Amino acid sequence: MADTHTLRRAEITAVGHYVPEKVLTNHDLEKMVDTNDEWIRSRTGISERRIQEHGASSDMAVMAIRNLVDRFGVDLKSIDLIIVATVTPDMFFPATACIIQEKIGAKQAWGFDILAACSGFLYALTTGAKFIESGAHSKVLVVGVDKMSSIVDYKDRNTCILFGDAAGVVLLEPSTDKGYGLIDQRLYCDGAGADFLYMKGGGSLNPSSHETVDKKMHYIFQDGKNVFKLAVKGMADVAAEVMNRNNLTGADIAWLVPHQANLRIIDATAERMGIDRSKVMINIDKYGNTTAATIPLCLSEWVRDGRLTRGHNIVLAAFGAGYTWGAAYVKWSIPGSA
Ligand code: COA
Numbered sequence: 001m002a003d004t005h006t007l008r009r010a011e012i013t014a015v016g017h018y019v020p021e022k023v024l025t026n027h028d029l030e031k032m033v034d035t036n037d038e039w040i041r042s043r044t045g046i047s048e049r050r051i052q053e054h055g056a057s058s059d060m061a062v063m064a065i066r067n068l069v070d071r072f073g074v075d076l077k078s079i080d081l082i083i084v085a086t087v088t089p090d091m092f093f094p095a096t097a098c099i100i101q102e103k104i105g106a107k108q109a110w111g112f113d114i115l116a117a118c119s120g121f122l123y124a125l126t127t128g129a130k131f132i133e134s135g136a137h138s139k140v141l142v143v144g145v146d147k148m149s150s151i152v153d154y155k156d157r158n159t160c161i162l163f164g165d166a167a168g169v170v171l172l173e174p175s176t177d178k179g180y181g182l183i184d185q186r187l188y189c190d191g192a193g194a195d196f197l198y199m200k201g202g203g204s205l206n207p208s209s210h211e212t213v214d215k216k217m218h219y220i221f222q223d224g225k226n227v228f229k230l231a232v233k234g235m236a237d238v239a240a241e242v243m244n245r246n247n248l249t250g251a252d253i254a255w256l257v258p259h260q261a262n263l264r265i266i267d268a269t270a271e272r273m274g275i276d277r278s279k280v281m282i283n284i285d286k287y288g289n290t291t292a293a294t295i296p297l298c299l300s301e302w303v304r305d306g307r308l309t310r311g312h313n314i315v316l317a318a319f320g321a322g323y324t325w326g327a328a329y330v331k332w333s334i335p336g337s338a
Contacts, residue, residue: 009129009181010174013173015068015300019166019297020060023049026047029157033161046288048285049164057088057089059103061145068169079139080138081109081110082141083124083127084096085123086145117322118320122295126326132172142296143296146167151219152220153220161288163289166293168296168299169300186242193323196227200212234319238326253314256275256317261320281299295318306336310333314329
């Protein structure tokens with residue numbers, strides 16, 4: 001793919017993230033539903049997650065963008081476009097991208113939201129890259145943010161143990177060095193997945209009413225087993241497809257950056273790709289599944305700690321409601337420790 005690429009390429013030039021201070025541990029959940037720390041850790045790899053007590057998704061996104069500005073000195077007035085991946089927008093409309101645009105004073109930017117659940121960040125990253133590649137824009141903020149605690153039923157042990165709140169953001173700019181940046185992406189969706197992972201209330205199909213609330217339709221429903229099987233297959237297949245298209249083997253990859261839904265899904269994906277656990281970004285133990293935020297949160301933490309650095313080949317992979325799934329190959333250009 002890299003050799004046949006004739007357009008200008010997008011690269012990630014800055015990263016940032018935010019996690020709320022409040023920690024909800026497995027032991028806390030033991031007091032809320034019939035579960036236990038051992039079950040949660042062994043079945044999911046999660047020990048604790050963060051909960052945003054006040055404010056909305058846009059507030060976490062603004063904190064992540066401030067973190068990016070503090071670390072990389074970006075002038076927000078120069079931003080052309082803000083793309084926000086989320087399933088927990090501040091409200092149905094206006095778009096959370098517009099709310100963020102106003103809060104950060106990005107006066108030159110337009111923006112919109114993308115809804116692809118746990119694949120949302122990959123969908124948004126790919127979309128943002130196309131605006132750079134076409135020459136239309138030069139500075140695109142791509143945000144992945146979710147306040148999952150706002151749609152989780154803390155009486156449902158099947159879902160409440162899984163999710164947490166967080167935000168991550170990257171800045172896309174035209175690549176200055178040939179061979180670096182977002183080299184290849186492949187995205188999929190299959191609407192047959194709509195029966196297995198959804199939130200049915202509040203939309204045009206089931207407008208909010210006492211009945212939708214009584215029936216708990218404003219909460220996430222998940223058929224965990226069905227999602228699990230397809231997530232392993234979807235993430236591994238698409239990651240392998242992107243590796244094959246770019247003549248990469250497991251040995252060429254510095255980091256696999258998987259969506260953090262379940263440690264067993266991550267391990268199975270890495271195994272099928274021939275990638276050792278030591279080369280897989282994992283922080284699900286601390287944050288759980290933060291939906292659109294998982295991948296930028298990993299990227300941002302790994303750069304901060306100097307573990308992800310310039311020249312690394314990385315593969316991002318995600319699977320989520322829809323179903324949606326995808327993978328991207330990135331030749332990383334930011335030096336570590338920022
Ligand atoms: N604590 C204790 N026991 C629990 C439990 C909990 N929180 N949740 C479920 N159980 C029980 C079940 O009731 C079941 O009991 P039974 O055998 O008596 O009926 C047993 O544990 C096994 O449940 P099961 O649903 O088969 O567990 P699982 O191994 O499939 O794990 C998930 C459940 C949700 C962790 C797993 O299916 C998963 O991670 N799915 C995909 C999640 C995902 O990726 N979601 C987001 C999209 S990216």
